[in-house]
Amino acid sequence: MSLRELVVLGTASQVPGRTRNHNGYLLRWDGEGFLFDPGEGTQRQMLLAGVAASAITRICLTHFHGDHCLGLPGVVQRLSLDGVRHPVDAYFPASGQEYFDRLRHASVFHETAEIRESPVAEDGEIAEGEFGKLYARRLDHPVESFGYQLVEPSGRRMLPEALARFGITGAEVGELQRTGSLRFGHRTVTAEQVSVVRRGQRVAFVMDTRLCDAVYELAERADLLVIESTFLEAEAALAQDYGHLTARQAARVAAECRVGKLVLTHFSQRYDNSLSFYEEAAEIFGGEIVVAEDLSRVSVPKRR
Known part of the structure; x- marks a missing residue:
């Protein structure tokens, strides 16, 4: 039986809190495991969530700010420590090759796992397999950042x-x-x-960015949209200055792009009431809204 779900490993932004670890998201997709943005502490969060290193088949980094990548050394070393035999493909902005090299070899360890690097330099298809196709789109952030879209072929x-x-x-x-x-x-x-045609499912992963065309392209008809909502609308000017989205903006994207389920995440440490994010998004988007919590599991909706 196929399994399609998002395992949330961390939901904080720049600074982790008592209940929110730095970013980390594992998308279980049948026989694949896409690990997005492993921030600091991801290896421990995987343990708490009951996720083995062997579940990871692909690693996708949106950009090289610390809250999205400082957990990579631990994950890479754990792959070798646990004797993971299958190759793991790694996708990341090509402009950050130097940072990826540093993170991959951050300390001495006996490397046995096979990490296949696939730097992303431009928009378009970056991988294809039984899962479907993986696309990348350049976002609008102070450092180069890419969003990802997984598209299953129709049957x-x-x-x-x-x-x-x-x-x-x-x-x-x-x-x-x-x-x-x-x-x-x-x-x-x-x-x-x-x-009759059975439309393939789609999942979009959008992290640090201002509103831009790429956000809408990635989110279009997504069954599951995982998107940052660092700020509430009251801080919209601050979000614009720092290259982020508000919960209202994320909801607007979901509504206009006919998204099935909206997952809000990447919350600023300034907020201690997650209900405000739900309420703000619900004013715009009438579909299912999930305010992500660490170690929670979010199912991919049934086919529409």
Whole structure:
């Protein structure tokens, strides 16, 4: 059975708090584990959340501010310590190659895990696999930052009544799914005749940025949008100055882009009431809103 969920490892911004660790998000996607922005303390948070290092197959860094990457050394070393055998692909802004090198080799350790580096230099597709395609888009932040979008290819859902009408049963159904058509004497039945399109799911991950076109491109029709909301609208000018979003802005993106579930995170330490973020977003976005909490799990919504 496939598993698709977001494991929240940390939700703070620049300064962690008593209940909020620095950033860290593991997206479980069937057989893949995408670790986004492992901030300081991620290795311990993984332990508390019951996430093994072997669950990580890809690491995605949006940028090289400390709250988004200082946990990378511990994660990299844990991969080797635990003897993870599969390769782990790492995506990060190419302009920060020097910082990635420092973090990857921050101290002495016996490296056995295979880390395959994939620096991101421009917008577009950066990876493809059974999970679908992974895209990156450059955001608007004081340092170069990229957002990520996971897109599953569309498939087809077989209709039992249509299959029965043509007398297609058992192994014939599987063959039709694989080949796209079946021949019965002089008659050919195509998959389109007995199925409907099943749209692939989408997940978007948007961290530190001002509002820009890339934010909307990443969020478009996302089933799950994980997005920073560092400030409340009362501090909108401050958010603009420092290259961040407010909860209201994040909700506006979700509403305009027809998002399924909105996950707010990356909260400034100045706030001690997370309910305010929910209330502000709910004024704009009528869908499901999650104010992320450390060690919580957020399911990817069912297909729409």
